[in-house]
Amino acid sequence: MNNTSIHFxxxxxxxxxxxxxxxxxxxxxxFANFFTKAYCIAKLLGQQGILNQxxxxxxxxxxxxxxxxxxxxLSGNFYVPIDIKxxxxxxxxxxxxxxxxxxxxxxxxxxxxQELGIPxxxxxxxxxxxYTSTLFIEAMIEECKSMTDQIIDCxxxxxxxxxxxxxxxxxxxxxxxxxMDYIEWAIACLQVDNSDIIGNQAPLFFDNSTLDIYxxxxxxxxxxxxPESLFLFPIKLIExxxxxxITFIFFVPSVLVSVSKMQLLSPERLPSLRKxxxxxxxxxxxxxxxxxxxxxxxxxxxxxxxxxxxxDCTYFFVDRIYNTEETLPIGYPCQNSGxxxxxxxxxxxxxxxxxxxxxxxxxxxxxxWNAPEKTEEVFCQxxxxxxxxxxxxxxxxxxxxxxxxxxxxxxxxxSQIKHMGYRIELxxxxxxxxxxxxxxxxxxxxxxxxxxxxxxxxxxxxxxxxTLKKGLSEQLPNYMIPRKYIYLQKLPINANGKIDRKSLxxxxx
Amino acid sequence: MSELLPILDSIxxxxxxxxxxxxxxxGLLDSFDVVTLVAALExxxxxxxxxxxxxxxxxKNLETLEAFVRRYRENNGL
Numbered sequence: 192m193n194n195t196s197i198h199f200x201x202x203x204x205x206x207x208x209x210x211x212x213x214x215x216x217x218x219x220x221x222f223a224n225f226f227t228k229a230y231c232i233a234k235l236l237g238q239q240g241i242l243n244q245x246x247x248x249x250x251x252x253x254x255x256x257x258x259x260x261x262x263x264x265l266s267g268n269f270y271v272p273i274d275i276k277x278x279x280x281x282x283x284x285x286x287x288x289x290x291x292x293x294x295x296x297x298x299x300x301x302x303x304x305q306e307l308g309i310p311x312x313x314x315x316x317x318x319x320x321x322y323t324s325t326l327f328i329e330a331m332i333e334e335c336k337s338m339t340d341q342i343i344d345c346x347x348x349x350x351x352x353x354x355x356x357x358x359x360x361x362x363x364x365x366x367x368x369x370x371m372d373y374i375e376w377a378i379a380c381l382q383v384d385n386s387d388i389i390g391n392q393a394p395l396f397f398d399n400s401t402l403d404i405y406x407x408x409x410x411x412x413x414x415x416x417x418p419e420s421l422f423l424f425p426i427k428l429i430e431x432x433x434x435x436x437i438t439f440i441f442f443v444p445s446v447l448v449s450v451s452k453m454q455l456l457s458p459e460r461l462p463s464l465r466k467x468x469x470x471x472x473x474x475x476x477x478x479x480x481x482x483x484x485x486x487x488x489x490x491x492x493x494x495x496x497x498x499x500x501x502x503d504c505t506y507f508f509v510d511r512i513y514n515t516e517e518t519l520p521i522g523y524p525c526q527n528s529g530x531x532x533x534x535x536x537x538x539x540x541x542x543x544x545x546x547x548x549x550x551x552x553x554x555x556x557x558x559x560w561n562a563p564e565k566t567e568e569v570f571c572q573x574x575x576x577x578x579x580x581x582x583x584x585x586x587x588x589x590x591x592x593x594x595x596x597x598x599x600x601x602x603x604x605x606s607q608i609k610h611m612g613y614r615i616e617l618x619x620x621x622x623x624x625x626x627x628x629x630x631x632x633x634x635x636x637x638x639x640x641x642x643x644x645x646x647x648x649x650x651x652x653x654x655x656x657x658t659l660k661k662g663l664s665e666q667l668p669n670y671m672i673p674r675k676y677i678y679l680q681k682l683p684i685n686a687n688g689k690i691d692r693k694s695l696x697x698x699x700x
Numbered sequence: 701m702s703e704l705l706p707i708l709d710s711i712x713x714x715x716x717x718x719x720x721x722x723x724x725x726x727g728l729l730d731s732f733d734v735v736t737l738v739a740a741l742e743x744x745x746x747x748x749x750x751x752x753x754x755x756x757x758x759x760k761n762l763e764t765l766e767a768f769v770r771r772y773r774e775n776n777g778l
Contacts, residue, residue: 420724420756422731423724423729423730423731423734423756423759424734424754424755424756424759425735425751425754426751426752426754426755427755427756445731445732446731448735449731449734449735452735452738452739452751453735453738453751453754454751455751455752611730611731611732642732655714656713656714657714657715657716658714659714660713660714660715669727669730670730674712674713675713676713676714
């Protein structure tokens with residue numbers, strides 16, 4: 192019986208030790224070398240006498256980062272990937288919530304770690320580790336198994352921090368069982384095997400990367416970390432996918448839309464690519480149709496799910512070209528994911544009736560780290576089940592089923608948005624803007640048409656955009672910084688005395 | 701002042717593009733911005749840009765971008 196998701200890696204390293212496991216701009220690493228390095232770090236973690244504790248991984252995307260993830264798991268702990276480009280203030284908030292005992296990082300980031308106030312004795316610098324091991328892989332695995340024998344499948348595998356509506360990022364705690372069940376479904380459904388080369392786009396602090404990493408560990412496929420800069424220039428991205436014979440991609444729709452907008456495809460392009468999987472935001476059917484028309488012999492798969500259900504809970508193999516006015520279904524529940532659509536009065540919605548998508552099953556997260564109240568609010572008892580404990584997660588997504596029983600995404604019931612694939616709570620941006628001395632009152636809206644975050648603010652006088660952006664960029668990652676800034680002497684107020692968001696939204700038309 | 705600066709400012713307000721030698725390395729443009737910038741250049745300058753020409757070399761800084769636009773105008777006889 193496998194108790195942790197690292198068992199995927201045990202099987203693969205024994206079966207295909209010399210196969211390429213991961214490729215980044217530093218080079219290629221085989222499964223055997225990958226595992227040996229992870230084992231050496233794990234041994235060091237084991238010597239710290241910690242078990243089932245969060246290990247903060249403060250590294251850029253690449254082979255070293257996922258080796259550190261594996262090491263955390265091999266030592267019986269769990270990893271927490273962090274966006275190293277995030278402002279120090281945001282990282283400090285996460286650190287203060289998480290209180291990690293150990294940080295894995297690189298000497299090149301030493302200065303930044305010191306600025307964050309992390310004591311040097313709590314940091315493992317990868318450059319200082321001796322990666323030689325005289326043991327055979329089998330013996331290393333046995334040693335790791337003994338380090339993890341106290342860990343069970345419902346213990347945490349990792350924590351991913353997502354935007355929080357009150358201004359504080361929330362740490363979603365995902366258990367081993369969640370990852371194992373999700374990946375077993377993904378292998379069967381997406382038909383990935385060791386001949387695949389997975390082109391990774393998702394940042395490692397974003398749940399989509401879980402699919403890329405664990406598909407590789409579980410099947411022996413190679414994960415290729417596509418250099419981030421290529422996503423700015425779609426032609427370079429296409430060339431990279433071709434030159435590296437990428438067979439499988441799991442991208443956010445924004446990337447596919449960029450390629451479509453630049454009209455870069457033709458039937459002879461991307462010959463190696465077999466599967467184009469997307470999730471993270473709504474895929475515009477107009478741009479999907481462009482891909483389907485230019486590259487008709489590929490599989491297109493739309494996935495949907497919040498971080499709280501590990502990665503995805505529904506899937507849809509695109510069966511035809513959809514018209515611009517049609518909604519692309521998010522499809523059907525994944526194996527082990529129970530999807531129920533609840534109306535306002537907690538009834539099961541009928542086909543054609545809108546309701547909140549709620550999800551249950553073994554891939555459900557354990558809750559939010561160190562936030563029991565927030566956890567109870569959204570991870571709650573299934574109102575349709577009175578006889579035993581049945582936990583569901585209320586996603587806040589408004590959906591309905593069509594006459595074919597396919598689920599369609601309609602929108603949000605709150606102010607969460609998906610922007611460039613990132614899940615953002617507008618409240619987090621509002622909190623950051625409110626903290627600026629030069630702003631008296633503010634309101635953040637998202638313009639769905641232009642895909643822009645807009646800041647309306649009230650102040651003694653109009654501020655320069657540069658001042659506002661500088662203040663916000665000290666608190667928020669780049670993708671959360673508003674694109675438009677609208678100064679008003681007085682923000683409109685509705686009958687309840689609250690900021691009149693409706694009237695502000697009209698100004699965006 | 702370069703005619704491109706107001707266009708760049710509409711893409712990323714408040715960002716000083718005039719001093720940067722490398723928009724990408726300096727973090728002035730993200731992937732969403734590049735696509736939006738291409739659309740804005742096409743609309744405001746009445747040119748049609750080939751996606752294959754949207755490269756790091758052409759979009760490196762104000763100077764390279766100006767040269768890029770100039771080439772398009774010459775080719776289009778504008």
